[in-house]
Amino acid sequence: MDKLVINGGSELKGSIRVSGAKNAALPILSAVILADGKFKISEAPELVDIATMLKLLAELGISSKRDGKTVTLNSKFDPEKIEAPYDLVKTMRASVLTLGPLLARKGKARVSLPGGCAIGERPVDLHLKALEAMGAEIKVEHGYVEAVCKRLKGAEITFDIVTVTGTENIMMAATLADGETVLRNAAQEPEVVDLARFLKKMGADIQGEGTKEIRIKGMKSLTNADYIVMPDRIEAGTFLCCVAAAGGDVEVTNVPVQEMRATLDKLIEAGLEINKLNDTTLRVKRTKPLSATDITTLPYPGFPTDMQAQFMAVMVCADGVSVATETIFENRFMHVAELKRMGADIMLKDKSCIIKGVKSLMGAPVMASDLRASASLVIAALMAEGETEVSRLYHLDRGYEKFVDKLSGIGANLKRVKE
Ligand code: EPZ
Numbered sequence: 001m002d003k004l005v006i007n008g009g010s011e012l013k014g015s016i017r018v019s020g021a022k023n024a025a026l027p028i029l030s031a032v033i034l035a036d037g038k039f040k041i042s043e044a045p046e047l048v049d050i051a052t053m054l055k056l057l058a059e060l061g062i063s064s065k066r067d068g069k070t071v072t073l074n075s076k077f078d079p080e081k082i083e084a085p086y087d088l089v090k091t092m093r094a095s096v097l098t099l100g101p102l103l104a105r106k107g108k109a110r111v112s113l114p115g116g117c118a119i120g121e122r123p124v125d126l127h128l129k130a131l132e133a134m135g136a137e138i139k140v141e142h143g144y145v146e147a148v149c150k151r152l153k154g155a156e157i158t159f160d161i162v163t164v165t166g167t168e169n170i171m172m173a174a175t176l177a178d179g180e181t182v183l184r185n186a187a188q189e190p191e192v193v194d195l196a197r198f199l200k201k202m203g204a205d206i207q208g209e210g211t212k213e214i215r216i217k218g219m220k221s222l223t224n225a226d227y228i229v230m231p232d233r234i235e236a237g238t239f240l241c242c243v244a245a246a247g248g249d250v251e252v253t254n255v256p257v258q259e260m261r262a263t264l265d266k267l268i269e270a271g272l273e274i275n276k277l278n279d280t281t282l283r284v285k286r287t288k289p290l291s292a293t294d295i296t297t298l299p300y301p302g303f304p305t306d307m308q309a310q311f312m313a314v315m316v317c318a319d320g321v322s323v324a325t326e327t328i329f330e331n332r333f334m335h336v337a338e339l340k341r342m343g344a345d346i347m348l349k350d351k352s353c354i355i356k357g358v359k360s361l362m363g364a365p366v367m368a369s370d371l372r373a374s375a376s377l378v379i380a381a382l383m384a385e386g387e388t389e390v391s392r393l394y395h396l397d398r399g400y401e402k403f404v405d406k407l408s409g410i411g412a413n414l415k416r417v418k419e
Contacts, residue, residue, distance in 0.1 A: 004390040004404065006381035006414040008363060012248035014410040018236045018255055019045040019401040020069065020229035024191040026094045027168040028198045028229060029053045032062055032075050033101035034175060035202055037224030039073040044229055045401040048394070052092045056084055060098065075224065079106055086112035086143060092398075093117060096124050097165055099145060100173035103136055109147045113140065118370040120329040126166045130157045134170075134177055154179030154218055162187050162299040167214070168195055175204040177218035186214045189300040190259040194230040201225035231256045231280070234306045235400060237263040238375045240284055241310040242407065244272045245317070246382040249285045250410050257282065262303045266311065269293050270318060292320030292357055297328050309335045309376035316344040317383055318357045325352040335373035338366040342380055342388065363388040368395040375400065382412055391419060
């Protein structure tokens with residue numbers, strides 16, 4: 001396994017480009033199951049999770065080839081290829097996104113249950129309940145979801161909890177169902193909207209994406225289409241947190257500014273200087289110490305849970321006391337113990353953390369536990385005195401394309417070494 005060796009203290013300068021959004025590319029690639037023919041998906045980030053999804057699609061009869069940021073796929077209908085195997089699903093829970101499209105297109109699906117991960121149990125009960133409401137017969141046996149349905153029927157579904165992949169799974173399934181499906185308490189995340197845009201290019205009839213109520217009129221069939229995946233608002237937010245922590249003056253390009261209001265507002269409230277040079281470029285400067293700022297994670301358009309760990313790392317050396325409250329996942333504070341080993345003063349209290357700003361952090365060997373926690377440890381290391389080693393880098397490789405190259409490109413002192 002690899003680790004990162006980071007020496008803190010260098011200010012960041014230069015320009016850094018945001019890649020395509022992992023959490024938009026994953027459902028978009030899965031939607032390819034819904035039609036035959038050639039698809040060209042551009043700005044598909046080169047990440048472990050994307051490679052896993054392409055392996056999974058190959059098991060389902062869809063071949064693919066990557067050429068830089070573009071993935072070309074060839075989807076051929078094969079009624080026998082309906083299984084998403086455990087050895088792939090266990091490495092990426094987003095594999096559950098193949099369930100809806102398989103059921104809609106082939107009338108059956110056998111998808112391994114994802115199992116939990118570091119940040120929580122992460123059940124898929126709401127996905128299954130919604131598919132049953134559309135007429136699917138669902139059995140859960142030997143760790144697999146076995147679903148059968150000749151043709152799904154449109155239904156009115158209200159999600160008990162806002163679920164991003166739940167909304168995406170059912171929206172995809174509904175595109176080929178008989179009749180209209182109405183999703184209420186739907187997720188409003190920009191990645192859901194990006195998926196809807198792609199499905200509409202494939203000929204789907206969808207209204208209301210980006211609101212809490214989405215209406216989908218089922219079609220007999222969909223067609224292949226090309227698409228450019230939206231930029232990654234979490235990667236962009238992570239870069240802004242790097243500048244907030246290390247200081248400096250950086251231009252960030254290919255930013256989905258409109259979709260990042262909650263993150264930008266909190267960083268500005270903390271004292272980061274953020275100027276919009278155009279619709280997709282920000283100039284970010286940190287010229288003074290930051291002030292303590294509270295966050296509470298919420299479904300979009302609230303502050304994203306995927307930014308909680310990174311923002312907390314920035315608050316560790318801010319002036320004053322901040323409170324970070326996590327309302328989406330039950331165990332998304334795995335980074336706290338590691339930050340405390342670097343000298344952070346953080347107290348856990350139920351769903352919140354109280355962060356008392358300290359003068360400085362000390363470099364230390366730390367361990368990543370999940371994707372965003374690993375980013376928060378890198379952010380802390382950039383402002384720590386001395387050397388930090390971040391191990392278990394496979395977490396980082398799942399969600400950040402060329403992270404070391406990009407950060408080194410703006411002056412961060414970090415390198416990847418074999419453990
Ligand atoms: C998506 O996960 C993202 N992943 C996550 O990003 C993100 O943290 C999360 O949405 C919240 O924004 C992808 O899009 C691939 P949920 P998802 O269903 O869809 C509970 C990252 O860092 N729930 O919105 O799995 C669930 O346990 C990842 O890139 C049920 O109880 O999250 C959680 O507490 C991490 N039953 C809450 O709802 C269900 O059937 C929200 O989960 C589904 C969800």
